[in-house]
Amino acid sequence: MFQGISGHLETKAETRRLGADALIHPQNPIHVEGVDGIYTFLGMFHNGESRYFFSSAQIDYIRYWLNAMNLTSDIIPLPHSDCFVPKEELSTVAPAVHPDKKTLRKAVDKVKKVSNRLVQGVNVSLLARRTAFERVRKFWTTKVGAWCALDFEEWTGDHRVVTEFGYSLLHWKDGVEVKDFKHFTVWEARAMRNGQYVPENREHYNFGTSEEIKKAKLKAKIATLLSELRGHGPIFLVFHDPRGDLETLQRLEAPISGAVSELPDSIPSEGLFIVDTAALFAALMGEGQRTFKLQQVCNQLGIETEWLHNAGNDAFYTLLALREMAEGGPLDTQKEARWPTRKGMETALTVQLLEERPGLSSDEEDDMIGGGYSTTTGILKQ
Known part of the structure; x- marks a missing residue:
């Protein structure tokens, strides 16, 4: 369970400063066995904004690992409290794996651009669907239920x-x-x-x-x-x-x-x-x-x-x-x-809108024969 989220990746420059090559290297101390790349978490705030994070457990592990490897004389202190986001401030948190530094940088940039658009004009219905998408993805990976x-x-x-x-x-x-x-x-x-x-x-x-x-x-x-x-x-x-x-x-x-x-x-x-x-x-x-x-x-x-x-x-x-x-x-x-x-x-996709007919179920509203479907296979005609 998350106690807090840290390691907020904001821009390409910050990502580079973290050393993208080191992040995805298999000898990185937070590398997960069997996972190809860096294991992060995608968190979505209640307003629809998303960001990639490291978990507090990952940060703690790095602090103690650096000291155990004699790379620091003492255990380095926790990051400033502004770097931590309590789980309660997020509507969903799901794992995200980036196999290489190019993918990581593109993912961070993409999420930031999308988040900025969402914050500027919040679409409540789309926000609910995006939240559901990430929760389904998260639940599926747990292999529970x-x-x-x-x-x-x-x-x-x-x-x-x-x-x-x-x-x-x-x-x-x-x-x-x-x-x-x-x-x-x-x-x-x-x-x-x-x-x-x-x-x-x-x-x-x-x-x-x-x-x-x-x-x-x-x-x-x-x-x-x-x-x-x-x-x-x-x-x-x-x-x-x-x-x-x-x-x-x-x-x-x-x-x-x-x-x-x-x-x-x-x-x-x-x-x-x-x-x-x-x-x-x-x-x-x-x-x-x-x-x-x-x-x-x-x-x-x-x-x-x-x-x-x-x-x-x-x-x-x-x-x-x-x-x-x-x-x-x-x-x-x-x-x-x-x-x-x-x-x-x-x-990119077009939907053929048909007149609403009384008695048609939701499955039939735009699936009528003559409305673009093969009468034998049910496949949409091109």
Whole structure:
């Protein structure tokens, strides 16, 4: 746990004075075994401003190491109190690794520029998304809890009729990944076919064999799944735009009471939390209000997809997208690394806006057949 944060890196000049070559050298006293580069922390203040820090534990270790190596006659004193930032002043703190001095300098400069823009004109919605992004990244690296992407497909003739359910689950046992993913079709809805507004792809599950199940057993299956997940600690239910799926879970009387969408700063020991990959990707794109469809997100993250609008496939790709972002490094440096030659990312993707039609779910609002999607694969036409 952080008691304080120190070692504020403000400018290129200050970074150079610290000796970038020494910082990333494997014989540096604060080098972490198995980590390629310098291990720092990215902290975000409550106003959205971010900075890179060293932890007080790292600073203490250096002080005592210098004395133990006879490089100082006495243990050098702590830095001035102005160099310390209490954890309470930060909305989130997450690890950040820089493999070389060029990456470190670029990261510091990038974060400072973005922070200055945010402070000058705070976008509350974007700030919330950025905070969620860094907390997800932080929690994922701890390898604690269970991350389970859920997705439903419903009949467009009556959204109360569930036609498919899929999930993709990942948790850790003794540090080793444990995965599970499944796809179910609902027996009572076997004759209720989509295809007019969204693709009908229930027969095209990519990751195993689909199981046909009656609605009553589906309710029990979901309840059992969520109950079993509680044994792994905190549960992170992952959705790509959770609105429709949460309504379906409530209609199926799933045990999700108490679920919250705002992630705490520190990793919880238990609880049920909602994670939205649409909002996370929007944070990566610098968007406070706009969201992107799963197909667009996967395209931009380099994830190949096939047969979207199959509940099992959508759940699998949703968790894959979350993982790609969670393991991609701090938000601003990740964006720079993914799209180094692209400027004005806000205009790089376009969303086809359609007239709102009564009865369409959130999944269908801009996914209608004839609105740019293949009727067979569910892939966005170019």
